[in-house]
Amino acid sequence: MSTPTTNVSGPRSIIDAQSGDLLGASAWVIVTQAMIQHFSLASLDDDPMHTDPDWAATKGPFESTVAYGFQTMSLLTHMFHSATASGAARDPQTEGYFLNLGFDRMRLVAPVPVNARLRGVFWLKGKHVDEAGRLRISIEVEVEIEGGERPALVGTWLSVWAPPESASP
Template sequence: MSALADRVGTVWGTSDWVLLDQARIDAFATVTEDHQPIHVDPVRAAASLFGGTIAHGFLTLSMLSRLAEQALPVLGEVRESLNYGFDKIRFLSPVPSGARIRAVFTLNAVEDKPGNRQLLRLAVAVEVEGAERPALVADWLVMLNFGENA
């Protein structure tokens, strides 16, 4: 298995900036059937405390897979990398339509598991370009399967 334990406590990767524009927000609303006006109605959202449409929190969360693929190193000896869930997710600030986000991933723990696997605990902060507070922070669990021959 990999020597990931040496990287615990370090920033493991930072993604590029990704645009969350109204077209992406509208497409997410269609797929999830979540058509709240703060997400899809610019006129009504302009009168809200947000002053315009904002991305769904779950849209921001769903972007983690893409952001992780972009930011995290490829571990050649890994057969599969599986989303194992979250211990904590907090939505701290809105992502206005048209804003760019990126994710910073910190490796917080590596736990050996039976079957030649390791459970990674990643602290993730999704930043909004130009904002002081992150939009989202999460403790993400990822299971690495190294297979029988690793």
């Protein structure tokens, strides 16, 4: 990632930011075995590499359980709200709303061991107004593993901001 020039935070930070601006870094999140178990239940994936500490210690490639890659991705919204000091609940009549469009070049770089601390760091890559008057946004993201040599995840997150009826982006 390039060196950020500006750190902007708050509910409108992404709308007001310029390409290359640091949107923020989240608080650290500890990925516990209980979180991994809950994700297993929600995703209907009971792979013992993630869910069975004894199996993972004796037969797994990482010597302990690890978070699911998609679990790491699923933490991005929480981390983004933490990084930008914004909440998920907003009034679409006065503030508009965000929708996820997907990801470009998303990579799961390093496994996340159980009890690891993660944080997301977000930069504005670019934005433009589409034909419907919505702001299309590209966000560079890196999920760091505290003390890790490599990040857990890197990529570009795509979203759209639909402005309220009374405002324009």
